[in-house]
Amino acid sequence: MTAAPADARARKRRLASPKPLGKLLPLLRPHAGRLAVAAVCLVLAAGAGLVFPKIVGWLLDSAFMLRDRGRLDRIALALLAVFAVQGVLNFVQVYLLSATAERVTARLREELFAHLVQLSPGFFTERRTGELTSRLSADLALLQSLLNTWISELARQLLFLVGGVVLLTFTDPHLTLTTLAVAPVIVAAAIVFGRMLRRASTGVQDRVAEATAMADEAFSQIRTVQSFVRESHEVRRYGALLGEVVTAAVARARMRATFFGVVGFVAFAGVTAVLWEGGQRVLAGTLTAGALVQFLFYAFFIAAAVGSLASLFGHFQEAIGAAGRVFELLATAPVVAEPAAPLPLGRVRGAVALDGVTFRYGPTLPDVLHDVSLHAAPGEVVALVGRSGAGKTTIASLLPRFWDVPAGRVSLDGEDVRTLSLTELRGAIGVVPQEPALFSGTIRENIAYARPDASLDDVIAAARAAHAHEFVERLPNGYDTPVGERGVKLSGGQRQRVAIARVFLKDPAVVVLDEATSSLDSESERLVEAALEELLQGRTTIIIAHRLSTVRRADRVVVLDHGRVVESGSHAELLAQDGLYAKLYQGQFREDEVPV
Numbered sequence: 194m195t196a197a198p199a200d201a202r203a204r205k206r207r208l209a210s211p212k213p214l215g216k217l218l219p220l221l222r223p224h225a226g227r228l229a230v231a232a233v234c235l236v237l238a239a240g241a242g243l244v245f246p247k248i249v250g251w252l253l254d255s256a257f258m259l260r261d262r263g264r265l266d267r268i269a270l271a272l273l274a275v276f277a278v279q280g281v282l283n284f285v286q287v288y289l290l291s292a293t294a295e296r297v298t299a300r301l302r303e304e305l306f307a308h309l310v311q312l313s314p315g316f317f318t319e320r321r322t323g324e325l326t327s328r329l330s331a332d333l334a335l336l337q338s339l340l341n342t343w344i345s346e347l348a349r350q351l352l353f354l355v356g357g358v359v360l361l362t363f364t365d366p367h368l369t370l371t372t373l374a375v376a377p378v379i380v381a382a383a384i385v386f387g388r389m390l391r392r393a394s395t396g397v398q399d400r401v402a403e404a405t406a407m408a409d410e411a412f413s414q415i416r417t418v419q420s421f422v423r424e425s426h427e428v429r430r431y432g433a434l435l436g437e438v439v440t441a442a443v444a445r446a447r448m449r450a451t452f453f454g455v456v457g458f459v460a461f462a463g464v465t466a467v468l469w470e471g472g473q474r475v476l477a478g479t480l481t482a483g484a485l486v487q488f489l490f491y492a493f494f495i496a497a498a499v500g501s502l503a504s505l506f507g508h509f510q511e512a513i514g515a516a517g518r519v520f521e522l523l524a525t526a527p528v529v530a531e532p533a534a535p536l537p538l539g540r541v542r543g544a545v546a547l548d549g550v551t552f553r554y555g556p557t558l559p560d561v562l563h564d565v566s567l568h569a570a571p572g573e574v575v576a577l578v579g580r581s582g583a584g585k586t587t588i589a590s591l592l593p594r595f596w597d598v599p600a601g602r603v604s605l606d607g608e609d610v611r612t613l614s615l616t617e618l619r620g621a622i623g624v625v626p627q628e629p630a631l632f633s634g635t636i637r638e639n640i641a642y643a644r645p646d647a648s649l650d651d652v653i654a655a656a657r658a659a660h661a662h663e664f665v666e667r668l669p670n671g672y673d674t675p676v677g678e679r680g681v682k683l684s685g686g687q688r689q690r691v692a693i694a695r696v697f698l699k700d701p702a703v704v705v706l707d708e709a710t711s712s713l714d715s716e717s718e719r720l721v722e723a724a725l726e727e728l729l730q731g732r733t734t735i736i737i738a739h740r741l742s743t744v745r746r747a748d749r750v751v752v753l754d755h756g757r758v759v760e761s762g763s764h765a766e767l768l769a770q771d772g773l774y775a776k777l778y779q780g781q782f783r784e785d786e787v788p789v
C-alpha cells in the first residue's frame with residue numbers, strides 16, 4: 194500500500210513541471226512561419242496599445258492647455274489610425290493562431306488515437322473507453338485553449354507589463370516603485386492559487402472522465418440496462434458522478450473567485466496609491482495633470498497585466514496537467530511490440546502450434562494456461578471444448594498475438610509469432626468472434642472492412658459464400674443499407690453471417706472461430722452452419738465449440754480443464770474414453786444439438 198501514495202506524489206510532481214508542454218514544440222515546428230507572423234503582429238499591436246496613454250497625456254498637456262482645437266482633431270485622427278492598425282494586427286494574429294491551434298490539436302488528437310488503437314487489448318481491459326474518449330476531447334480542448342489563447346495572452350500581457358514599466362520609469366521612477374510595490378503580493382497569490390487551481394482542475398477533469406465513461410458504458414449496454422429496468426439506477430449513478438463534477442468545479446470556481454477578488458483589490462489598491470501620491474505632486478505643481486493621467490493609464494495596464502498573468506498561471510497549470518495526461522497516454526508502450534526485423538512470412542500454409550505455453554493476464558494474476566501444447570496441421574479443424582473459464586478464449590487470442598506468452602511458444606508455419614510482422618501475422622488469421630460487432634456504416638463497408646479496396650463483385654461473392662447475399666438483397670438499399678451502431682439493425686444470425694463474409698473476403702489461411710452460445714432460430718442457425726462449413730474448407734481452423742455438430746465435424750477435439758489439455762482425439766474416441774469430454778457431452782452438447 195506504500196506504492197500508491199508514492200505514485201500520487203510522483204504524479205503531483207510530474208504535473209507541476211512544465212516539461213509536458215515542451216512536448217508540444219515539435220508539433221508547432223511545421224507552423225513556425227505562421228507563428229512568427231502572428232508574433233510580429235502581437236508585438237506591434239501591443240506596441241500600439243502602449244502608445245495610447247502617451248497620446249492622451251500629450252492631448253491633456255498640449256491641446257487642452259493651449260485650447261488648440263486643430264491639435265485635438267489631429268490627435269483624435271491619429272488615435273483612430275492607431276486603433277485601426279491595431280485592429281488589423283489583432284485580426285491577423287488571432288486568425289493565424291486559431292488556425293494553427295486547430296491544426297495542431299487535430300494532429301495531436303489523431304496521433305493519440307493512432308497510438309491508442311495499436312495498443313494491446315490488455316490496455317483496454319484496464320482503462321475504460323469512456324475515460325479515453327474524454328481524454329481525447331476534454332484534455333485536448335484545454336491544450337487547444339492554451340495554443341490559441343493562453344500563450345498569446347501571456348505574451349501580450351508580458352509586453353504590457355514590461356513596456357508599461359519601462360515607459361513608467363521614463364516618466365517618473367518614484368511612482369513606478371509605488372506601482373510595483375503590490376507586485377510581490379500578486380505574484381505570491383498567483384503561485385499559491387495556481388497550485389491549488391491545478392490540483393482542483395485535475396480533479397474536475399478526472400471526474401468528467403469518470404462521468405463520460407459511465408454514460409458510455411450505459412449506452413453500450415442499453416439492452417441490459419432496460420431489460421433489468423435499471424434506467425433510474427443508471428440515471429442516479431450518472432447524477433451522483435455529475436454531482437462530484439459540480440462539487441469539484443464549484444470548489445475550483447470558489448478558488449478562482451477568491452483569487453480574482455484578492456488580486457483585483459491588491460492591483461487597484463496600487464493604482465489608488467499612485468493616484469494619491471501623484472495627485473499630491475500635481476497639487477504641489479511638480480507633475481502635470483497630463484503626466485499623471487498617462488501614468489495612471491500605465492499603472493492600470495500594469496495592474497491588469499499582472500492580474501491576467503496571475504490567472505494565466507492558473508490556466509497554464511491546468512494545461513500542464515492536460516498535456517501530462519495526454520503525453521502519458523502517448524508514452525504507453527504497446528505490450529505486444531512489432532519485432533525490430535520481422536521475418537518474412539511468404540505464402541502461409543497455416544500450421545498453427547502452441548508448445549508448452551503457460552500464460553497469465555498480468556504479472557500478479559494467476560496462471561490461466563499451464564504447459565499447453567496444441568498443434569493444428571494446415572487445413573485441420575481443431576475444436577476446443579471445456580468448461581467455462583477453462584482457457585479456450587485465451588488460447589484463441591494468443592494466435593493473433595493479442596498477448597505474448599511468458600513461457601512456451603506460439604507459432605505459425607513453424608515461426609514464433611513474436612518474430613513475424615503483426616500485419617502479416619494478423620493478415621493470415623481470420624477471427625469470427627462469438628458476438629460479432631459491426632461498425633456503423635453500410636453492409637458493404639462492413640464486409641469490405643478487411644479489404645477496403647474490394648470491388649462490389651468481391652463483396653457479393655464473399656456474402657454469397659457466407660449465405661448472407663439473400664438477406665442483403667432483400668434489404669431496402671441492399672449492400673448500401675446502414676447497419677446502425679455496432680450492427681444493431683441486423684439480427685444476431687445476420688450479423689454473424691456478415692462477420693463470416695468479412696473473413697471470406699480476407700481469405701486467411703487460419704480461422705479462429707468463437708462459436709455463438711446463444712441459439713438462433715433454426716433457419717438462421719442452418720444458414721450460419723452452412724456459412725461456417727464453407728469457411729472451414731481448406732483452412733486451418735480453431736473453433737471454440739459449443740455445438741455437437743461442430744465437434745463432430747472437427748478433425749480433432751482438444752479438451753481443456755483449468756488451463757490444461759486433459760484429452761485430445763476425435764469425438765467418437767473421446768466419448769469412448771469416458772472422461773471429461775464424455776461428461777461435458779452429457780451436460781453441454783446434447784441439449785444444444787440442433788436439427789440440421
Ligand SMILES: Nc1ncnc2c1ncn2[C@@H]1O[C@H](COP(=O)(O)OP(=O)(O)OP(=O)(O)O)[C@@H](O)[C@H]1O
Nearest residue numbers: 318554558561579580581582583584585586587588
Ligand atoms: N482480460 C483478462 N484479465 C484477467 N483474467 C482474464 C482475462 N480474460 C480471461 N481471464 C481469466 O482467464 C481464465 C480463462 O478465461 P477464458 O476466457 O479463456 O475461458 P473460456 O474457456 O473461454 O471460458 P468461456 O467458455 O466462459 O468463454 C478465466 O479464469 C478468466 O477469469
